[in-house]
Amino acid sequence: MKLAKIALGIVAGALLLVGGAMSVETNIAIDQATSTFTKSTFDYLVESPDNDQLKAFAANTEAVESIFPVHNYEIALTGATSTKLHLLLSDKMVDYDITFFNPNRVVKGEYKEDGLLLDEVAAQKIGAHVGSSVSFTLGASKFTLPVAAIYGAVNYSGMSTGIAMANFTTAMKASWGEGNEPVLYGFAFLAAKDKVKCAQMLENYIPWGRMGTYEEYKKVQDASRPATETDDAVWEEKVKASWEARKETFKKQQFIGSVQNKDTVMEAAADTVATRKDRGFQLTMLFSILVPLGLAGGLIAFDFLGRNRDEAEKTNGKTKEILRKTIIIFDLIAVGAALVVSLGGTLIYSAIRGHIFVDSLLIYSLPVLVALAIAIPVGMVYSNLVYGKREAMPAIEEAPAEEPVNVEKPEE
Numbered sequence: 001m002k003l004a005k006i007a008l009g010i011v012a013g014a015l016l017l018v019g020g021a022m023s024v025e026t027n028i029a030i031d032q033a034t035s036t037f038t039k040s041t042f043d044y045l046v047e048s049p050d051n052d053q054l055k056a057f058a059a060n061t062e063a064v065e066s067i068f069p070v071h072n073y074e075i076a077l078t079g080a081t082s083t084k085l086h087l088l089l090s091d092k093m094v095d096y097d098i099t100f101f102n103p104n105r106v107v108k109g110e111y112k113e114d115g116l117l118l119d120e121v122a123a124q125k126i127g128a129h130v131g132s133s134v135s136f137t138l139g140a141s142k143f144t145l146p147v148a149a150i151y152g153a154v155n156y157s158g159m160s161t162g163i164a165m166a167n168f169t170t171a172m173k174a175s176w177g178e179g180n181e182p183v184l185y186g187f188a189f190l191a192a193k194d195k196v197k198c199a200q201m202l203e204n205y206i207p208w209g210r211m212g213t214y215e216e217y218k219k220v221q222d223a224s225r226p227a228t229e230t231d232d233a234v235w236e237e238k239v240k241a242s243w244e245a246r247k248e249t250f251k252k253q254q255f256i257g258s259v260q261n262k263d264t265v266m267e268a269a270a271d272t273v274a275t276r277k278d279r280g281f282q283l284t285m286l287f288s289i290l291v292p293l294g295l296a297g298g299l300i301a302f303d304f305l306g307r308n309r310d311e312a313e314k315t316n317g318k319t320k321e322i323l324r325k326t327i328i329i330f331d332l333i334a335v336g337a338a339l340v341v342s343l344g345g346t347l348i349y350s351a352i353r354g355h356i357f358v359d360s361l362l363i364y365s366l367p368v369l370v371a372l373a374i375a376i377p378v379g380m381v382y383s384n385l386v387y388g389k390r391e392a393m394p395a396i397e398e399a400p401a402e403e404p405v406n407v408e409k410p411e412e
Contacts, residue, residue: 036155037262039104041097042068042189044202045156045265047258048209049188057190063197064190066095070165072186077164079134079147080127086159087136088186089168098191101165105152113167115148122162123150134164139175156265184209199261207258211250214243320383 049057049069057067070088077085090096093113097103101117109130111117116134118126128134128147135144145166154163192198211217221239229235 036100036105036152037265039152040100040102040189040262041191042099043192043195043198043262044190045260045262046188046190046202046205046207047186047260048207049185050208050213053208054185054188057188057201060197060201061193063192063194063201065193066098066191067188068092068095068098068190069185069188070099071168071184073138075136075138077122077126077134077136079123079132081125083122083125083162085122085125085162085164088163088165089172090165091168091173093167095189095191096165099165099189100154100156100163101149101151107150107152109147109149112146112148114145115166116145117149117151117165118147119151119154119163121153121160122164123147125162138172141171141175143172143175184212202259205255205259206251207255208250211246214240217243217246324380324383 046057054067054069057064068090069092070090073087073089074084075087076082077087088099096111100119101111103111107120118128118134123129126134128150130147130150132147133144134147135142137143154160190198218239221242225235229238
């Protein structure tokens with residue numbers, strides 16, 4: 001029984017290690033999922049504001065601390081390799097530090113207005129590092145920028161596949177065809193001075209940037225102007241009326257998600273991680289129930305089929321002792337194998353990702369550990385039921401051999 005207690009102690013310790021690791025890894029995963037927001041100072045992400053809306057936000061100094069609008073392009077960036085990534089361009093870099101690319105999230109390098117800022121995912125995908133050059137094409141022109149800094153991975157929406165940011169220069173604007181005063185932005189980072197007033201300001205927000213501009217709309221209409229519309233003033237009024245009708249129709253749409261509160265996004269990200277962990281744990285535990293049943297059942301069936309052993313062997317406790325030792329030794333070998341594999345996997349995965357991930361690997365050994373924790377007591381109970389609650393009898397000591405008696409032969 002001493003060996004059984006040692007085995008159960010090892011299994012219990014391993015299970016405790018896995019449970020603690022699961023808690024640590026869950027916290028690490030939640031931190032990774034939310035660090036994009038916890039280490040950034042913006043409060044809202046506002047989708048597709050037009051230039052008039054941005055001016056109105058900036059003018060509301062009681063509610064808004066600062067605002068940083070960006071153009072969001074998905075284009076190929078080329079370093080050592082070329083990959084399509086999200087490129088954020090802004091002509092208002094003054095408040096860059098409220099974005100994902102802020103000093104709290106920098107990994108290497110430092111911000112420079114004429115440099116390219118990359119998150120870790122983007123840097124890895126294109127093989128870039130601080131000081132290396134990255135090129136991309138806007139319109140008909142190619143631009144090359146030095147990498148100024150690399151930041152932590154951005155875990156926001158579709159941008160988790162890699163993101164970069166740079167100053168939207170006059171040359172870039174001209175090449176892209178935006179002109180010197182771009183009015184359309186993909187979204188804007190907004191830092192609140194008063195969160196309550198800011199929330200009220202954004203309550204009925206309409207992303208007018210999705211509609212484009214009247215000038216763009218008029219160009220399209222002019223291109224298809226009927227030959228019968230000869231009066232320019234009348235045509236102008238018709239185009240304006242059509243534009244206003246489109247705006248009215250647009251206003252009636254549902255704009256769910258056009259304003260994202262950072263706190264809400266963080267809570268959702270943390271909940272998602274926790275839910276995935278819970279589901280993974282539930283599936284693992286279900287498997288853990290099936291494994292010990294099979295393991296214990298197999299050992300018991302093996303013994304049951306071999307119960308035609310000599311009755312004397314059963315009576316003196318040798319069969320029971322053999323059965324117990326077989327179960328315990330098998331269990332100890334399995335525990336050792338599971339922990340060695342988990343430890344090896346942990347070290348390899350940690351080396352790749354840069355920090356220790358324990359839960360994701362040890363959780364795979366949980367079914368075996370649970371199986372062993374159940375199989376050992378089941379084996380002990382079975383052996384008692386079949387062979388009785390008695391320990392192996394001590395070996396019968398053989399009587400010492402009698403010393404040979406020397407018989408003297410009579411003298412002839």
